[in-house]
Amino acid sequence: MSSLIGYYSLIFGVGVSILVIFFSIKNFNDTQKLDTKVISLVFLQLLFVIISFSGLILSFVNSDFSNETVFNHSHTTKPLFYKISGTWGNHEGSLLLWLLVLTLFIFVFLLRSKNQPKQYKILTLLFQQIIIVGFFIFLIQTSNPFNHVFPVPKEGLGLNPILQDPALAIHPPILYLGYVGTSIIFSSALAAVCSNNITKIWASHIKKWVLVSWIFLTLGILLGSIWAYYELGWGGFWFWDPVENVSLMPWFALTTLLHCVLVLEKKLILTSWVVVLSIATFTLSMCGTFLVRSGILNSVHTFANDPERGLYILIFLFILIFLSFFIFLIFHKSENNNSKTFYLLSKETSILVNNWFMMYFLSVVLIGTIYPIFLEVISSQKISVGPPFFNKLILPFLIPFMLAMAIGPKLKWIKSDIEDKIYLISFFVISLILSVLIIRNLDINFLYNTILITAAFYLFFITLRDFFHRKYRNLSQITAHFSFSILILSILFNNIFSSEVITNLKINETYQAQNLKINFESIEQENKQNFKAIKGKFIVEDQSGLIEVMQPELRIYNQPNIVTSEADIKTNIFTDKFMTMNYVQNQDYFNIRYQVKPFMIWIWISTILLCLSGCLSLIRKKYEN
Template sequence: MIYSLIGNYSLILGLITGLILFYLSFKNFQNPKLLNSQILSFTFFQLFFVLVSFICLILSFVVSDFSNETVFNNSHTTKPLFYKISGTWGNHEGSLLLWLLVLTLFIYIFLLKTKNQSVKYKILTLVFQQIIIVGFFVFLIKTSNPFNYLFPIPAEGLGLNPILQDPALAIHPPILYLGYVGSSIIFSSVLAASCLKIVNSSWAIHIKKWILTSWIFLTLGILLGSIWAYYELGWGGFWFWDPVENVSLMPWIALTTLLHCILVLERKSILTSWVVILSIATFTLSMCGTFLVRSGILNSVHTFANDPERGLFILIFLFILIFLSLCIFFFFHKDENKKFQSFFWLSKETSILINNWFMMYFLSVVLIGTVYPIFLDVITSEKISVGPPFYHKLMLPFLIPFLLMMAIGPRLKWIKSKLDNKIYLISLLSISILFSFLILNFFNQKILINTVLISSGLYLFFITLRDFFISKNKNLSQNFAHFGFSLLILSILFNNLFSSEIITNLKVGETFENGDTKIIFKSINQKKEKNYNSIIANFKIQNSNGKKDEFFPELRIYNQPVIATSEADIKTTIMQDKFIVINLVQNQDFFNVRYQVKPLMVWIWLSVLLIASGGLISFLKKRL
């Protein structure tokens, strides 16, 4: 109770601090010789208030204070402490509070760490960031206050959705939000820089760190979400082109594009308009994602509480921000000096432009695929589904030239370049084609596009691999990221092509046998845990080469709320994952057993880590 009270007032104080900050900024802006020290301290206060609020909410969860509506809706006394805490951000109200925490944290660090930029720029960035922060404060307090009071006080909470009771998903939201919200700093600072007309090389160098920070967290956040989906949703996939996944992918694509584009801006002051648009787009897409997910306008496997009022608020807020940023863009932003010459067709600039071109295409595919059903429904009230086949058909053909460009692009020099070592570039290409042809032919896969895709993936793989050992001008971060990407594409392709599965119905004691796999359903046991009861099955699976594995997939029945889930048992090795999951069949005494062999799963995760580490290297690198 006391925590809710403190938390609530702390939130209001945070909002007031935001308003004070507006006032201070305007005062300081008229006399911008020195950054007013009050601004820094008030920014800190704001962070402090939000932090207090957040800690209060965590404490409310820890002590299971059911007079708090959020706690009542999302917790239960029997939950393990870890999930009581992670339940704090596993719900709408708490996760918005987390948003706010990250927003205030980032602007504080921004003010603290930005040294070489003008005071005016810092203040303006703060103002734009405060517009976002105050908007979120109002949103939080008005439509989704995490400290709503319940009376009479319920004796017990409703519990946390079992599929959220999972370690990966406990840390997934904070990391993802660091990425999402990190883009707010890019948004604010690009608006500030536009107003002051300082979108140039030195600004690019300064903002690159922020882009990288945001990008790394977003990459890791998506990775965690994907891993979670793989083992928790229980059907062995890791990416479903589900709207909620798409909305996290869209800012990622925009950020990646921005990251490449900023490289050009670092060296020459060109493409400034494009950088501004991309920066605005990144944050807009994050916000748009929040809107699509929270408003319940989309149909998705991931469930959130839907409330049209919240959706409306975010929608209006989102459009105000878009409108504001467009106004600034059109009024203040002047295009780069006209004296710039055209790009030579074979140069790093051109290759980055082409990267941008393809990335924007991928982004438009994801965006249109995600929102199109909404549009069609509103306009013609026809309902359609846009699923994986759509994305695959539109993206895979374009991935081929994209991969080839990824291999060649980084080898080009700025301004004007010619391809060195043509012989080895071509010989590697032919080796890749040969390999992919051999591999696929061997497994009777005769689809042309697969061969070509794998060839181009292998090509990128070989070239980046070679660059690790023999390259004159080493760009380790780029090399890591591109190598990771080639590995990612190859693992996903091989995983798709060579996954095998057995679906069968078995009773305890029965054995299933086909060609080279023998599945023995040995026994079932029961287990009682604090927050669930489970049935653990014991399987023995024998391969033709005599290798035996024991598996223990589970069926869990959570008590609060009562929901049954299937927990897969996964044996991971370097080369492949073995994945087994069981399901109850209504009114029958057998279980539905699904056994999958999925090659190279672990490489999918590792390659994403490699991509992220490329970003990290760039972040840590001292500029020469």
């Protein structure tokens, strides 16, 4: 029943779309009175999508296996929380969620931009409706979440157990808020081009949307990364996996756009660049959906593969790109030439430098991700592009990037000098000495790592001083750059100082090394709602005599029948201790992997801080005006 309601709500939703488009065009040059009508129509559309989505959730909660999606991805013994999160843990449901966010955002957009020019608003709505209709058709045609199964099966096939996890349950909605937020930026930029509305006011208006998308995208990536860290079971948090790259690309584009909009807001320059970036950001988000959903990518995260869907998204994507380029070329007027002037030492130039590096990082990730696909199509040669490639091309460029990040924000608009030269130089010397002391005894590439860490420390100290020195003049910027420095520092230290032990043990056996003792004490079994847990108990003693009890777990899920390995992680502010165990086939031994990972928690903290800096910037707007 709820499936039926859900399905018809979708159909009604398309109908409303047509009405919205019709009324918008018909009353394009009309007076203000139309606004309420269009807004209520958009609200109606949102309502239909909400009903449809609730219908799907209800089907999942009730384990209504006459619904194909529910049958494929749920099971009666699954805990309620994962029944609900299972709604968007699959292709059809996640697309419905896309649609929900799309309609939600355009509604909020209309409410929040009462003071914007009317034509601009209607054009934004129109462009957004094109995207919405595209997704409606995509849903109904190729991935209907409400397909009927007959005869009705008694039991569902179950959700992949590694997806049954709290972080991953909220990861897709958050990530989608980020992805789909870029659609508003896209529509709004195109509308602004068409109605010749690219002004400083537009810039500060769209900046909020850029910030919101950026915050959610950052948070979404963080959640995915945390999930990978403790669920995939080998202690890494970033693999340069294609699906991760795909979420990183819009992030680079959004970060660039965020900095660019800041310039536009103050000086009304770089307008074409902002428009191009807005289009690119959304295109990258769509490409992300396409690459993940089409199954072209070979990845840990690909759970749904279907070429027909991929083809549809690809065509849709090309239409959107073609449309936006067409609009850009026809309508766009370049800004006046006299304001196109830059001094080497100025805030404008430093933001251009930010853009330059961001675009470079973006191109590395983009080329690294799609090049193997093209090569395979053209020459049918399969190559892998993995972490070594990205590390080689990105890490060295972080050095000048971080130096620029430290100094850039100190420069003033138009023309400026570097002040406090003594501080800048002495901080650099301190960072250098500190890095040399840290790296000195390690058996790694000395020069390279020293310079890298020096740059990160430099950014750290400079921004730390700014907190006290610059009297909170731009708190969000300082916080953002500061947390970025912590992020890079903790990633570097985590890479350099991580240590690990891999060994096979059976019960009551002890592993002994110079500075470590692991005793496999016991094993116990527990029966949970939808899995059987095998819990090991290990006593780990390090060289200082510190004793830690680690209890990694193996879970044997009943539906589908999959064994997963749950890591036990002991976190404190300096290090994470991480242990997993696995079966060794046909023996009573277990394969134990024990890792000590320093500064792990700071990677998460710094990223959360980064999101907070975005929130600060959102709030700050208010009292500045």
